[in-house]
Amino acid sequence: MSKVAIAKCQQYELEQVKTAIKNTLDHLGGLNQLIPQNAKVFIKINGLGPFSPSMGITTHPVFVQAIIQLVKTRTANILIGDNPATKEIHHVMKKNGVYDVVVQEQIPIFNGKTLTTIHNPSAKIYKTFEVSQEMLDTDVLINLPKLKTHSLTYVTIAQKNLFGFIYGLSKGGWHVKASNPLQFGEALNDLYGAILHAFKGKTLLHLCDGIIGLEGDGPSSAGHPKQAEVILASLDAVSLDRVAIELMHLNPEKAFVNTIAQERGYGEGHLKNITIVGEPLSTFQDLHFVPPGNTVSQFGLKLLKIKPLRNFVLEHPKIDHSLCIKCGECVRICSSKAMTIKARKFPELKKNLCIRCWCCAEVCPQNAIKKSKRPLVGRIVLKDRM
């Protein structure tokens, strides 16, 4: 049986967070068992972009400090980091408050630029991956995702946070090859399979910061912070995500990254086969996360494999000129070259080239990229049919 430990934690107060994290880890065997003495540990935060901690987008600095202090009781050999899509990790950490913690705790930050190749022989889309070597060159990887909804993948929790193994801007290119949501879900699982393979014999520990999560059109500034007061821990990202989806009162059928992982046998996704320890799910019976807007049913996702249909059925990015500061981040991240910008002008969208990956909205510091209204045909054919 796969195990997911849950703890309630009301606020980002260091001792409270430490106690809650420790409780979850005790249910998984305890720190001594999970982290061998003097082991090499990599702490992988969610460092999506330069957002303030109160926005619920990135791993909160107090959460990071709590885990660092716990890990320090076992080893001094700790490295921390992530691979943000557009900005350099030091810049991101300074904005989201983690940098001060890391300096205070004297933990080195990785640079991510040294790459190595990992493989997934049974992959469906990508068989090999260029990933940051330092994330692999470790005995224990502690993955610190946030509890969030996501416009493209419905939720982003433990499994999706490992997309950060891929270095910086090269993430955007994935969407071109895996250009509909289901293909992207397969590609993310190809990566996850390769990571599982590379970590055979080592420890992959997932510890989700859900004290303040994100609901609505996540995973970035278009979402809304959600006080959820929960911490989840597991050695199985698929189980953790499945339990989290239940706790958020979202529809598990729409969380296709998770369902694909279950089908491929990368983890346990059937609730009846997962042992939940610590706080029971019933504690969170009143917790309801708002799903991302205009999500697409399983039927719709299959339909979207037909590329020309997209312009007729899907919403597209729309720039709010009153918010846009013409920084060009959306243009830099767009691997499809659908977003262009001329000097001192607002970005413009070439709709035919847009694959609706929503990377532009994810990196926009101003939440200036909105969804257009879904076209009438889309409203008819993509409505929920599950």
Ligand code: SF4
């Ligand atoms: S839409 Fe956002 S990312 Fe694009 S130029 Fe404007 S502010 Fe920058």
Ligand code: SF4
């Ligand atoms: S414009 Fe935005 S949604 Fe469209 S392909 Fe580019 S990054 Fe993706």
